[in-house]
Every structure is written in C-alpha cells, then in structure tokens.
Amino acid sequence: MSLNLKRNIERPDDFYQELIDMQRDMEEDQVQVMNAKLILILSNHIGDHKTLSEAMSLAKS
Amino acid sequence: MLNTYTWPEYPYVQSDDQKNGTVKRKPVIVIGAGLIGLSAALDCARLGIPVIILDDNNTVSIGSRAVCYAKRPLEIWDRLGIADKMVEKGISWNVGKVFFKEDLAYEFDLLPEKGHKMPAMINLQQYYCEEFLVDEVMKHSDLIDLRWKHKLISLTQHDDHTSLQVETPDGIFTMECDWMIACDGANSMVRDMVKADFTGQFFQDRFLIADVVMKADFPTERWFWFDPTFHKNQSALLHKQSDDVWRLDFQMGWDADPKEATKPENVIPLIKAMLGNDTEFELEWVSIYQFACRRIDNFRYGRILFAGDAAHQVSPFGARGANTGIQDIDNLTWKLKMVMDGDAPIEFMDSYDEERAFAADDNLLNSTRSTDFITPKSKSSRIFRDAVLELSKKYEFARPLVNSGRLSMPTPYVNSSLNTADEDGFEAGVAPGTNCADAPIIADGAEGWLLNKLSDDFTVLVFGDAPDKSEIKLGNIRAQVITVGAQIEDKAGLLTQRYDAEDGAVYLIRPDHHVAARWRKFDEGKIIAALARATGQK
Ligand SMILES: Cc1cc2nc3c(=O)[nH]c(=O)nc-3n(C[C@H](O)[C@H](O)[C@H](O)COP(=O)(O)OP(=O)(O)OC[C@H]3O[C@@H](n4cnc5c(N)ncnc54)[C@H](O)[C@@H]3O)c2cc1C
Numbered sequence: 001m002s003l004n005l006k007r008n009i010e011r012p013d014d015f016y017q018e019l020i021d022m023q024r025d026m027e028e029d030q031v032q033v034m035n036a037k038l039i040l041i042l043s044n045h046i047g048d049h050k051t052l053s054e055a056m057s058l059a060k061s
Numbered sequence: 062m063l064n065t066y067t068w069p070e071y072p073y074v075q076s077d078d079q080k081n082g083t084v085k086r087k088p089v090i091v092i093g094a095g096l097i098g099l100s101a102a103l104d105c106a107r108l109g110i111p112v113i114i115l116d117d118n119n120t121v122s123i124g125s126r127a128v129c130y131a132k133r134p135l136e137i138w139d140r141l142g143i144a145d146k147m148v149e150k151g152i153s154w155n156v157g158k159v160f161f162k163e164d165l166a167y168e169f170d171l172l173p174e175k176g177h178k179m180p181a182m183i184n185l186q187q188y189y190c191e192e193f194l195v196d197e198v199m200k201h202s203d204l205i206d207l208r209w210k211h212k213l214i215s216l217t218q219h220d221d222h223t224s225l226q227v228e229t230p231d232g233i234f235t236m237e238c239d240w241m242i243a244c245d246g247a248n249s250m251v252r253d254m255v256k257a258d259f260t261g262q263f264f265q266d267r268f269l270i271a272d273v274v275m276k277a278d279f280p281t282e283r284w285f286w287f288d289p290t291f292h293k294n295q296s297a298l299l300h301k302q303s304d305d306v307w308r309l310d311f312q313m314g315w316d317a318d319p320k321e322a323t324k325p326e327n328v329i330p331l332i333k334a335m336l337g338n339d340t341e342f343e344l345e346w347v348s349i350y351q352f353a354c355r356r357i358d359n360f361r362y363g364r365i366l367f368a369g370d371a372a373h374q375v376s377p378f379g380a381r382g383a384n385t386g387i388q389d390i391d392n393l394t395w396k397l398k399m400v401m402d403g404d405a406p407i408e409f410m411d412s413y414d415e416e417r418a419f420a421a422d423d424n425l426l427n428s429t430r431s432t433d434f435i436t437p438k439s440k441s442s443r444i445f446r447d448a449v450l451e452l453s454k455k456y457e458f459a460r461p462l463v464n465s466g467r468l469s470m471p472t473p474y475v476n477s478s479l480n481t482a483d484e485d486g487f488e489a490g491v492a493p494g495t496n497c498a499d500a501p502i503i504a505d506g507a508e509g510w511l512l513n514k515l516s517d518d519f520t521v522l523v524f525g526d527a528p529d530k531s532e533i534k535l536g537n538i539r540a541q542v543i544t545v546g547a548q549i550e551d552k553a554g555l556l557t558q559r560y561d562a563e564d565g566a567v568y569l570i571r572p573d574h575h576v577a578a579r580w581r582k583f584d585e586g587k588i589i590a591a592l593a594r595a596t597g598q599k
Contacts, residue, residue, distance in 0.1 A: 005456040012461040016449075017430055020442045031441040058456075 097369030098244030151183035261355025409597035481578035490561030525565030
C-alpha cells in the first residue's frame with residue numbers, strides 16, 4: 001500500500017464541518033487529546049507501517 | 062469618488078387610486094423593486110397576472126452589492142427576456158486562484174460543462190441587473206404598474222385579502238390586495254408587521270468592500286488570499302466586474318472601526334499593498350459590512366409570501382443571496398397562478414415554504430461553512446484550516462477541503478411532497494425535485510435549447526415512441542407532450558445522455574422546469590396521478 005494523495009474524502013464539506021463542529025466548544029487541551037486519539041485510530045485503520053512513515057514525514061515537512 | 066455608472070432617477074407619479082381616494086382591490090402587490098421584486102413582477106406578467114410593485118425609493122441598487130450570478134438564475138432570467146443582455150454586459154470567468162501567505166497555493170478551472178445555453182457564472186454589478194429588469198418591466202406596462210416613492214408603512218391581514226397603508230410624496234392612502242409578495246429586503250418591514258421570526262447566526266467580523274476602477278492587465282480571474290503578507294491574519298478577494306471595475310474584499314476583524322477603516326487615507330494603502338504600488342486605480346465605493354446567515358420561520362403568512370433577502374440572508378461568500386432569491390420567484394409564481402385560477406387549493410402555497418425553506422437551509426449551510434473556513438472561530442479550527450491550505454499547495458487531496466465560497470448551485474427538492482418517487486430504475490438523469498438540465502436541440506429546423514422549448518404549463522418530455530396525444534389534461538391543468546424525435550431533435554446526443562434516456566424515458570416537468578416524476582414508459586394514468594400530486598389536488 002502506498003500513501004494516497006489524490007482526492008479520496010467523500011463529501012469533503014460535510015466531513016470538515018463535522019470535525020470542526022466537534023471541537024467547537026472544547027478547551028485546547030481537550031482538542032489536543034482528541035486529535036492525538038484520532039491520529040492513533042486512523043493509524044490503526046491504515047496499519048501498514050511504510051504508509052504511516054510516509055504520512056508522518058509528509059506531515060512534518 | 063468616481064462613478065462609472067449614472068444612477069437613473071425614475072419619476073414619481075401619483076396613482077389614480079390615491080388621487081380618487083377609492084380603494085380597488087388588486088390581485089397581486091409586490092413590495093420592493095429590488096432584484097427579486099422586479100423579477101417577481103416580470104414572472105407574474107409572463108403568466109398573465111396583473112401586478113403592482115411599490116418601492117420606497119426611485120432608483121436601482123446603490124453601493125457594492127451582488128457581483129456573481131450563476132447559471133440557474135440566468136436561465137430563469139432568460140425566460141424573463143433579460144439574460145442575453147446580462148451575459149453580454151457581464152464578465153465571464155472560469156479560473157480561480159487561491160493564495161496562502163506569500164504563495165499561490167493552487168489554481169482551479171470551473172470547467173463549465175459544454176452544451177448549456179447559459180454560462181456557469183457571470184460577474185456584473187447589481188445596478189446593471191436592476192436597470193435591465195426595470196427596462197423590461199416598462200415594456201409590460203399593460204400588466205405591471207411600477208410605482209416609485211411608494212412606501213408601505215403598515216398592513217392588516219384579513220382572511221381573503223390584505224389592506225395596506227402606503228406613503229407617497231402626496232401623503233398616505235389605503236390599498237388592498239388578494240396576495241402580497243414581500244421582497245422588501247433583509248430589513249423587511251413586512252416581516253416585522255406579521256411578527257415573523259428571523260433567526261440564525263451573526264458573524265463577529267467586519268469586511269471592507271471596495272469597488273475600484275483600474276485599467277490593469279490583471280487576468281479575468283477570481284483571486285482569494287488566506288492570510289496574505291499584505292494583510293496579515295485576514296483574508297482578501299479580488300474579482301473583476303464590468304467597465305474595468307474590480308471588487309476588492311478585505312476581512313477586517315471584529316474590532317475594526319467602520320468609520321476609520323473606510324477613510325481614503327486608510328483604504329488606499331491597503332489597496333496598494335494588494336495591487337502593487339505601481340497600479341493606478343480610483344475608488345468608486347467603499348463600505349464596511351457585517352454578515353449574517355438567517356431565515357424567516359415561514360415563507361408564507363396567509364396571503365403574504367416572502368421572497369429574496371426578506372426571507373433569507375446569507376453571507377456573500379459563494380454568491381448566494383440574489384441567486385437563490387430568483388429561484389424563490391421561479392417556485393412561487395406558477396403556484397400562485399394556479400391558486401388564483403382556482404386550479405389548486407390555497408394550501409398549495411404551503412409547498413412554496415416547504416421547497417424554498419429547504420433550499421434556504423441548504424444555502425445557509427453552504428454560506429456558514431465558507432464563512433467558518435475563511436474566518437476560523439477557534440484556535441484548533443484555525444490550525445486545521447492552515448494545515449489544509451499548506452497541504453493544498455502540494456497535494457491534490459486537500460484542495461476539496463479549501464472553502465473560499467462554493468459555486469451557487471440550485472438545491473434539488475429531493476423530499477418535496479409534490480414529487481412522485483421513481484418506481485422504474487434510473488441510474489442517472491434528472492431525479493424528481495431537480496431542475497431540468499439544458500441541452501442543445503433542433504426544433505422547427507433551427508438550432509435551439511431545450512429549456513426554451515419547454516412549456517409554460519407542465520411538459521411531458523418523451524424519449525421513445527411518440528404517444529398519440531399532444532396534451533394531457535387534469536381539469537384545467539395542461540401538460541404539453543413534447544417527443545424527442547418528433548417536435549424536437551436531440552442535436553448532439555447530450556439530451557438523451559443527460560436524461561438517462563437510451564432505453565426510453567418519460568419526464569413530467571413542472572412549469573418551473575423541475576422534474577415532478579419520470580418513468581421508462583408513457584402511461585397516461587400515472588402521468589395524471591403525478592400531475593395531481595404536483596399541484597396539491599385533494
Ligand atoms: C457585499 C455584497 C455582495 C453580494 N454579492 C452577491 C453575489 O455576488 N451574488 C448574489 O447572488 N448575491 C450577492 N449579494 C446579495 C444580494 O445583493 C441580495 O441578495 C439582493 O440584493 C436581494 O435582493 P432583494 O430584492 O431581495 O432585496 P433588496 O435588493 O434589498 O431590495 C429591497 C427593495 O425593497 C425596497 N423597500 C424596502 N422597504 C420598503 C417599504 N417599506 N416599502 C416599499 N419598498 C421598500 C427597497 O428600497 C429596495 O428597493 C451580495 C450582497 C452584498 C451586501
């Protein structure tokens with residue numbers, strides 16, 4: 001599996017709103033915790049180590 | 062400030078009603094001669110309904126207002142006879158650029174689908190549109206009576222009519238009407254007079270909107286900046302209008318002082334920072350706006366129908382205000398005509414609220430999302446927003462998440478009680494509740510467009526064997542049968558394709574060119590049942 005950087009999110013506007021709305025009334029620390037959990041959950045879903053490494057370096061750069 | 066445009070001053074004329082002091086009840090009175098009220102009157106006249114428009118002013122829109130008009134409103138204005146003029150005077154554009162900080166993040170092309178009479182989008186100053194509408198209204202003086210300097214000051218609702226107090230330079234007098242269409246704008250007094258709720262979200266931000274004249278050779282594109290170096294932590298927009306006038310938009314933040322911000326000595330440096338020091342320009346208009354997204358609780362209050370900004374207000378990102386207001390009118394007038402003619406019960410007008418409130422909510426959602434993206438409300442949403450923009454520079458996947466305003470598209474009335482649900486399999490095509498797609502056709506030996514050929518009544522559009530009927534009737538309600546291959550030819554194959562009709566198809570199309578029902582085969586009984594449903598028959 002290699003990292004997919006083409007359009008892949010279904011109904012992007014719905015997704016983005018849901019994400020932002022969920023954090024609307026959170027404290028900053030809570031947001032950080034939620035984001036960390038979200039990364040871990042999605043990482044588990046992806047599973048493939050090479051893909052995760054690639055994603056991490058892209059995000060860092 | 063400079064003016065590229067001379068505002069017409071329309072004459073005030075005292076009406077016979079006021080002069081004679083007699084009250085003669087009118088079928089329809091429209092309040093407000095803005096884009097929506099003028100369109101409402103023209104659409105009434107198209108259907109043969111006599112109408113009076115009252116406006117408290119005597120000219121067209123003043124200041125920086127609507128710029129972008131999308132395909133669907135242009136199609137509606139085409140039926141009213143003014144779209145060609147608008148397209149000719151307007152600016153067509155397809156390319157948009159998105160900048161983040163000092164860089165171009167990416168650019169996009171609207172890539173409008175070919176084979177439609179109207180373009181995806183044009184830009185034109187609102188005063189031109191209104192002037193064209195007024196000119197057209199004057200041509201219909203047999204049916205439309207446009208009265209300037211007539212201000213509605215109070216009203217009383219009765220079971221079968223409304224009575225109005227109207228103020229003119231000659232004083233106050235009384236009028237009566239069977240039906241009122243309230244198009245008196247975002248601060249609608251009619252809305253207050255019926256004690257309607259008008260709620261939603263106010264955005265705690267201010268925008269400086271400037272129209273400038275410049276002969277610069279910037280391309281005819283839409284440029285949007287997030288957090289540009291010339292205007293840190295804010296957003297900015299540049300868009301071309303007609304006559305070398307450009308629309309500039311600067312987010313100013315909630316703390317901006319409107320008086321200070323609009324002073325030339327503060328505006329000019331800001332514009333120079335955006336356009337570059339060498340670009341010559343002159344200010345035409347500068348104002349500060351604050352935006353809200355809200356709508357009325359019901360589009361119908363008895364015999365008063367609300368349309369346009371009086372019914373809903375959206376932020377201008379995505380250019381939706383007028384675009385959706387025109388579609389209110391398209392939905393309203395044919396229904397009103399049926400009720401006035403006694404062909405549908407009065408409750409049929411509730412379907413106007415049902416369908417257009419649904420569309421308003423869709424527009425409000427889209428405008429709110431754009432506004433939230435452009436002006437993030439919390440630290441975390443700001444971080445996500447900036448991350449999306451950063452990623453969009455390199456990676457295609459992030460671009461659909463960037464939201465600087467979404468193109469205004471008509472909202473299909475997917476759940477409308479007037480629809481008859483599909484029972485035959487359709488993979489694609491135009492689903493019930495959706496506006497008809499245009500396509501090039503040949504009719505009477507000449508090239509033309511489908512939408513221009515559809516009936517002002519209902520239409521039964523048949524792909525396949527021609528039925529032995531030229532119309533279908535339910536009481537006085539008519540549906541004209543048009544068969545592809547007989548009355549019209551599918552010029553480029555696009556018509557068949559857009560209606561998913563390779564295996565035959567029969568569409569029942571409403572007078573507002575929305576699909577009411579569709580089948581694979583012609584069945585008169587089914588068509589009549591769907592016709593009854595689409596017209597609220599009991
Ligand atoms: C900065 C800005 C940019 C915009 N850009 C776009 C865009 O690109 N695309 C788009 O589609 N929309 C845009 N809009 C929105 C658009 O301008 C409005 O949606 C549109 O003008 C609404 O038209 P209307 O006829 O409903 O109301 P209005 O234009 O407000 O007209 C109301 C009329 O009613 C009259 N009136 C009011 N009260 C009374 C009374 N008591 N008696 C008699 N007459 C009365 C007024 O004089 C006025 O003529 C923009 C708006 C702004 C502010």
